[in-house]
Amino acid sequence: MRRPLVAGNWKMNGSMQEVSVLLNALAALELPGDVDVAVFPGMLYLAQAGSTLKGIAVGAQDCAVSAGFGAMTGETSATQLKDAGCSMVLVGHSERRELQCESDDTVAGKFVAAQSAGLVPVLCVGETLQQREQGRAIETVTEQVEAVIRVAGIDAFADAVLAYEPVWAIGTGLTATPEQAQQVHEALRGVIACHSAGIAQGLRILYGGSVKADNATELFAQEDIDGGLVGGASLDAEEFGAICRAAGN
Numbered sequence: 001m002r003r004p005l006v007a008g009n010w011k012m013n014g015s016m017q018e019v020s021v022l023l024n025a026l027a028a029l030e031l032p033g034d035v036d037v038a039v040f041p042g043m044l045y046l047a048q049a050g051s052t053l054k055g056i057a058v059g060a061q062d063c064a065v066s067a068g069f070g071a072m073t074g075e076t077s078a079t080q081l082k083d084a085g086c087s088m089v090l091v092g093h094s095e096r097r098e099l100q101c102e103s104d105d106t107v108a109g110k111f112v113a114a115q116s117a118g119l120v121p122v123l124c125v126g127e128t129l130q131q132r133e134q135g136r137a138i139e140t141v142t143e144q145v146e147a148v149i150r151v152a153g154i155d156a157f158a159d160a161v162l163a164y165e166p167v168w169a170i171g172t173g174l175t176a177t178p179e180q181a182q183q184v185h186e187a188l189r190g191v192i193a194c195h196s197a198g199i200a201q202g203l204r205i206l207y208g209g210s211v212k213a214d215n216a217t218e219l220f221a222q223e224d225i226d227g228g229l230v231g232g233a234s235l236d237a238e239e240f241g242a243i244c245r246a247a248g249n
């Protein structure tokens with residue numbers, strides 16, 4: 001059995017004051033013992049999150065393509081994130097693929113950099129509405145995953161997380177139906193299984209895209225959905241707590 005993971009991606013949200021309030025509310029939550037929980041605040045708040053939260057992992061929303069230190073103005077390396085108390089990092093979120101023009105190669109480089117610094121990468125994949133309407137949803141996410149396997153190797157997925165986030169469902173209030181999501185999750189597990197059945201069996205695949213307390217139970221009940229990557233609803237501690245409970249048994 002795969003242990004569920006519920007992760008909150010705060011994106012570019014929160015002031016110093018708001019983050020303090022949210023962290024304290026999260027620290028006070030009763031969370032289920034059979035679910036892993038993580039939050040991904042903005043870079044400025046990672047150390048504060050690490051010192052306030054116990055039993056909730058802290059991750060960053062991005063890392064530089066090179067680990068270590070060096071002349072890369074404005075970048076933050078996985079090595080620095082690890083040093084600041086992070087254990088995970090998102091790579092390839094669709095907002096970065098789109099707004100920062102991150103290619104599959106860049107995403108693969110970040111995945112490798114994360115692991116080389118001892119962080120667990122959460123590789124995000126997902127199709128646009130146009131790709132879905134053209135019947136190319138599974139082909140799109142397959143290529144996004146294969147691009148990383150080519151660079152990192154399949155064994156790297158023994159210590160990684162995959163997140164399926166259909167671009168058309170992010171921040172739109174539109175959610176993939178549990179059946180639509182399950183179909184893609186099953187296909188993604190199949191892609192990994194073509195390389196290694198054992199790694200596919202153990203790999204956690206999260207669903208993201210307008211996950212809320214009132215749709216989480218149905219989504220998490222699907223066989224190949226092992227938790228969620230939650231955006232907007234993770235900014236409300238009570239709702240995030242309810243989503244975490246929906247992932248428990």
Ligand SMILES: O=C(CO)COP(=O)(O)O
Pocket residue numbers: 009093165169170171172173208209210211229230231232233
């Ligand atoms: O992008 C997401 C999480 O990474 C999903 O965002 P929303 O839950 O706000 O749709």
